[in-house]
Amino acid sequence: MLTMMMSIAHRISGAALAVGFALLTWWLVAVSIGPAAYATVDHFFAGLVGRTLLFLFTWALMHHMIGGIRHLIWDTGTGLDKTSIEVLAWLTIISSIVLTVLIWIAGYALMGSY
Amino acid sequence: MATPLKRVRGLGAAHRGTETFWRQRVTAIANIPLVIFLVLSIVSHIGASYGEVKAYLAQPIVAVLMLALILSAAIHMRIGLKEIIEDYVHSEYCKVAALLLVTFFAGAVGLACTLAILKISLGS
Numbered sequence: 001m002l003t004m005m006m007s008i009a010h011r012i013s014g015a016a017l018a019v020g021f022a023l024l025t026w027w028l029v030a031v032s033i034g035p036a037a038y039a040t041v042d043h044f045f046a047g048l049v050g051r052t053l054l055f056l057f058t059w060a061l062m063h064h065m066i067g068g069i070r071h072l073i074w075d076t077g078t079g080l081d082k083t084s085i086e087v088l089a090w091l092t093i094i095s096s097i098v099l100t101v102l103i104w105i106a107g108y109a110l111m112g113s114y
Numbered sequence: 115m116a117t118p119l120k121r122v123r124g125l126g127a128a129h130r131g132t133e134t135f136w137r138q139r140v141t142a143i144a145n146i147p148l149v150i151f152l153v154l155s156i157v158s159h160i161g162a163s164y165g166e167v168k169a170y171l172a173q174p175i176v177a178v179l180m181l182a183l184i185l186s187a188a189i190h191m192r193i194g195l196k197e198i199i200e201d202y203v204h205s206e207y208c209k210v211a212a213l214l215l216v217t218f219f220a221g222a223v224g225l226a227c228t229l230a231i232l233k234i235s236l237g238s
Contacts, residue, residue, distance in 0.1 A: 011198055014191075014194045014195075015194075018191055021187060021223050024152075024223075024227065025223045025226050025230075028171075028180075028226075028231060029229075029230045031164070031167055031234055032230035032231075032233040032237070039164070058153075061149060061153070065145070068142050068145075069146070075139065103153060106157050108160075110160055110161075
């Protein structure tokens with residue numbers, strides 16, 4: 001059950017990151033256009049909706065990255081027994097949440113440095 | 115590597131078919147440091163002004179790493195989305211349409227980001 005959920009979670013986070021890629025594109029294109037375009041993007045990401053989206057994308061990114069490392073470990077032929085799979089599943093869930101929170105703590109801490 | 119790759123490498127009439135599998139892994143590995151770089155870049159520029167963000171992205175090393183991320187992520191995304199569509203979309207017309215859409219989307223965001231980064235780093 002858990003491992004099936006993890007497989008789906010890897011796909012959902014991956015598909016979500018496609019939307020994140022579109023937002024990254026919006027941001028980069030805005031920087032290339034000029035201050036006015038950038039202000040619009042900046043305003044969006046600074047708002048509640050923008051921040052919530054960014055937080056969820058941070059989690060999707062961490063979850064997909066750690067889940068991906070898990071897949072790379074499996075590609076070597078190790079960690080495929082039932083216990084390892086369960087342990088790796090929990091490690092993915094916990095470490096992705098911890099990393100996401102840490103990134104946001106760092107973000108808020110560095111906010112005043114400009 | 116003890117993947118199915120070992121068994122099919124060099125086999126089959128077309129002598130191919132594992133490229134997508136392999137490319138997905140190559141881009142996955144490349145994405146790890148590149149994504150960490152992206153996250154660090156964004157986190158360290160929260161609250162920065164437009165000029166500061168632009169000056170940061172204009173640096174050659176930053177531009178190269180960003181281009182590498184865009185290229186690797188776009189390829190990885192296209193393969194991943196393609197896999198999802200092939201597994202869940204069964205109507206032939208819908209499948210072909212969705213696959214085309216995914217390819218165009220990957221190409222569009224990839225090229226738009228690339229142009230943006232080139233413009234930022236080469237522009238005034």
